[in-house]
Amino acid sequence: MTRKHLPGILAMAAIVVASNILVQHLLGQWLTWGALTYPFAFLVTDLMNRLYGPSAARRVVLAGFVVGVVCSLIGSQIHGEFGPLVTLRVAIASGTAFLAAQMMDVAIFDRMREGRWWRAPLASTLVGSTLDTALFFSIAFSAALNGMEPANPPLWAQETLPLLGAGPVAPLWASLAIADWSVKLALALIALIPFRLIVQRLSPARAEIH
Numbered sequence: 001m002t003r004k005h006l007p008g009i010l011a012m013a014a015i016v017v018a019s020n021i022l023v024q025h026l027l028g029q030w031l032t033w034g035a036l037t038y039p040f041a042f043l044v045t046d047l048m049n050r051l052y053g054p055s056a057a058r059r060v061v062l063a064g065f066v067v068g069v070v071c072s073l074i075g076s077q078i079h080g081e082f083g084p085l086v087t088l089r090v091a092i093a094s095g096t097a098f099l100a101a102q103m104m105d106v107a108i109f110d111r112m113r114e115g116r117w118w119r120a121p122l123a124s125t126l127v128g129s130t131l132d133t134a135l136f137f138s139i140a141f142s143a144a145l146n147g148m149e150p151a152n153p154p155l156w157a158q159e160t161l162p163l164l165g166a167g168p169v170a171p172l173w174a175s176l177a178i179a180d181w182s183v184k185l186a187l188a189l190i191a192l193i194p195f196r197l198i199v200q201r202l203s204p205a206r207a208e209i210h
Helices: 003-022 040-052 054-076 088-112 119-141 143-148 172-190 192-202
Strands: 160-162 169-171
Touching: 003 040, 003 054, 040 054, 040 088, 040 119, 040 192, 054 088, 088 119, 088 143, 119 143, 119 172, 119 192, 160 172, 169 172, 172 192
Parallel strands: none
Antiparallel strands: 160 169
16 A cells, blocks of 8 residues: 555545444435445545556455444444344445445446546446445345344334335335435436546546547
C-alpha cells in the first residue's frame, strides 16, 4: 500500500462504518438510511480503479471487507429488542455480498476501461450492485437457508405480503431487496457526476474523453 491509496481506503472505511450504523435506522417502509450510503462504495472502488488500476482498487476493497468484518463482530455483541444487532447469518451475507460484488465491479471496470468514460463505472456498478443485492438478501433472509442459523431464523423477513405493498404476494425480504436495488441503480447514475469531476481534477491526462 502506498500513501496515494490512503484516501481511498479511508473513504471506503468511512462508508462501510456509516452504512453499518445507518442500516439500523428505517427510512420509510422498505429501506434503511444505510441504503443511501453503501452504494457509494462502488464509486470509491471505481475511482481507485480509474486512477491507480485494478490492484489498488482490490486493496481498497479488501480494506473495506476487513472493516466490515470488524463492524459485524462489534454488532454481534450489541443486543437490541430482538437479539444481536448483527446475527451470524447477516454477517456472512454482508461479507460475502460485499467482497463478491466489489471484486466483480473491479473486474468489469478493468475490462471496459478503454471505452467511453461513463461505460466502465456505470456497467461495473450496475452489475456489482445487482450481485450485491441478490447475494445479501437471499443469504440473510431466504427461508431456504434457515439451516445456516437454525436457532435464530429471520421469520420477520419471511412473512408474506404484497410485493412493495401493491404487487403479487411474496416474502417481505423480496420487497426490501427490490427497494434496495432500485436505490443502488439510481445512485449509480448520480455517482457518474462526482466520478467524472474527481477523475478530471486528479488525473486530467487520464480522463479519457471520448
